[in-house]
Amino acid sequence: MAKKQEAAPAKNTPSHGVFLVEGEGDRAxxxxxxxxxxxxxxxxxxxxxxxxxxxxxxxxxxxxEER
Known part of the structure; x- marks a missing residue:
């Protein structure tokens, strides 16, 4: 039986997310x-x-830190 290989981390994975924020504080x-x-x-x-x-x-x- 062949060994199952673990997936390598994706290259060029984004380091940050970009968000549109509307409103302020807890109501954003x-x-x-x-x-x-x-x-x-x-x-x-x-x-x-x-x-x-x-x-x-x-x-x-x-x-x-993504929400």
Whole structure:
């Protein structure tokens, strides 16, 4: 019987999530609209959005802190 291999971590996995946040405080509504990849030198990000917001604000959070 062949050994089952564990899946290797995906390359180029996004390091951050991009969210549209509307409202303030406990009443804020968060919608995930994309992902971000930190540059190797730590000086910036590549961002891919699946929607373009016309209101609210964009928040970029590290994956471990996603809501």
């Amino acid at each position: 509504f968060w919608t995930k609209i994309g992902c971000a990849w930190q540059h190797g030198d730590g000086e910036g990000f590549n961002v891919a959005l699946s929607a373009l917001p016309i209101s609210g604000r964009l928040v970029i959070r590290s994956k471990k």
